[in-house]
Amino acid sequence: MRALARKGKSAAVRLYRGYNRRKMRNAPPPSTQQVRILLLHAYGMGGTIRTVFNLASYLAREHDVEIVSILKEAEEPFFPIDPRVKFRFLDDRLNPSPDPLRAMLSKLPSKLMPKEETAYHRFNLWTDLKLTRFIRSLDTGVLMATRPGLNLAMAQLALPGVITIGQEHVALRTQAEPIQELIKWRYRRLDALVTLTKADLRDYRETLPKKPRKLVRIPNAVPPMTGDVAKLDAKVAIAVGRMTRIKGFHRLITAWETVAAAHPDWKLRIFGAGPQEDNLRQQIIDAGLEGKVELPGPTSDVGAELEKASIYVLSSRHEGFPMTILEAMAKGLAIVSFNSPHGPKEMITHEVDGLLVKPRTNANLAESINRVIEDEQLRRDLASRALETAHTYDVDVIGQKWDALLAELLARRTGTYVKPDPPQVTPQSPSAPPAQR
Structure with missing residues (x-):
């Protein structure tokens, strides 16, 4: 029976491939x-x-x-x-x-x-x-x-x-x-x-x-956003994302208990919607953070909301390539993020254009947020360099990579693709001092 099934499957595959070949001819x-x-x-x-x-x-x-x-x-x-x-x-x-x-x-x-x-x-x-x-x-x-x-x-x-x-x-x-x-x-x-x-x-x-x-x-490009860069004078931290467990907003709220105790004049706004929304609202009530942590719901104008904040926080368990970090960089916010290896770790240089925190450590997250709140010069330095990083993800810069990919794929199909020569490495003199090598 199994042999018969294998023969039937093999025949179906041959018919399928034959059909594709006939379609290709026309x-x-x-x-x-x-x-x-x-x-x-x-x-x-x-x-x-x-x-x-x-x-x-x-x-x-x-x-x-x-x-x-x-x-x-x-x-x-x-x-x-x-x-x-x-x-x-x-x-x-x-x-x-x-x-x-x-x-x-x-x-x-x-x-x-x-x-x-x-x-x-x-x-x-x-x-x-x-x-x-x-x-x-x-x-x-x-x-x-x-x-x-x-x-x-x-x-x-x-x-x-x-x-x-x-x-x-x-x-x-x-x-x-x-x-x-x-x-x-x-x-x-x-x-x-x-x-x-x-x-x-x-x-x-x-x-x-x-x-x-x-x-x-090919990384994502910074999308167009309304408004200007943030002035960094608002006592507001912001987070954006779908309200699922993987986004770690429950950890962020727990961390904010420590932040709110030290800086009661600062506010956290988490924009988004999703299956965890009711749980997060209850967590805010249970922690006595009403008025200090807000869940305004989703927003289609992320730029406008980022402009009203000074700090962006990413608390996800893991990320692919979080667009919200790019958007926050382009708006000139100071960024604090869990150190997820497949996204934030590549996008953020620790202590240069953001702070990276050991994943899933609520106390460390709170400590880094407090540090950015208390050190205004650090906050402004991180934000300024984040703006510089965002320029490397400009839509025209990233778009040219897509142009090059499409051109190469077409050339491969038409038989006109020429593999580029590897970059030439100039040999260095073994006698040269280390500073000149």
Whole structure:
């Protein structure tokens, strides 16, 4: 029976590959003119959505860009959108079609997404069908995906004429083991895999038995924000993020008990929403921090809120590449962050443009916040150098890296790619003194 099943699977694979070859013979030439980006929920709120909008806006200067959202669960986008960027929704859950097939398939769990994908519960057989049809409808252009489940589906389903780019917003090591196993064998089909951090790039290089054609790190760019830099005269610390356990806001509130005791005139504002919101509100009440810690809810104008603060605090257990740190740097805030290796550690130079704190140590977090409050010169020095760091993540600087990647991938497809020569190292005289070497 097993032998028969293996033969059947092998025959199906041969048919699938033969179909792809036939499609390739009639496909238009490779192109990067059209860029399509897969997102789970384009009208939601979150760092990935904000960074994808930012990238799409940059690419729309020279390309025909479309964001393809699996779900539509809001009438309007939470973040502002560039009118040059098109939008498409595969499953409109606000105005579902009366199609009986949709009604039936929507009740059945996804077979396309791995069960360990964190957003697995958002998918079903109907989204599987819509996503598969969309991916298989493409025969040229660029298709980019932005989370493991979508990257895996794209690697499995995209026709050979499509240039595929996987983008990872969370670290490989934080993925469930079954996801990591699928990544090992499917990501090699991608034209490129883009990581946000050097640490994650190193992990992929060490983990993948066969690499995509291009494995590269391109960090996120600073998004456009309203207003000016912070004046640093407000006695306010700020944190921003979805209210989940992983963001560590419960630790930040605990740390603020110590801060509030030493500096009762300072206030903490945590912007965001999520499943932990009620627990955090109760924690504030139980700790007697009402009026000292505020939860104003989510905001679509992060820049305006950062401008009203002096300190930004990141208390996450782990991060990929936290956009809020970039935004806080660009607004000239002093930053205190847990030392997560796949994000803050690469973005912040300790004692230069921010303070890094041993992860999950509430007392150390409180001590660092107090230090920045009490030492105004330190606060202003950290903020000034954070502004300088933010300039290296300017949208044009990061955008040029995407331009170069797309040009290289197209050249590889058309056979015109020339591998650059390695940098020349000038030999040094062994007799030269150490200062001249």
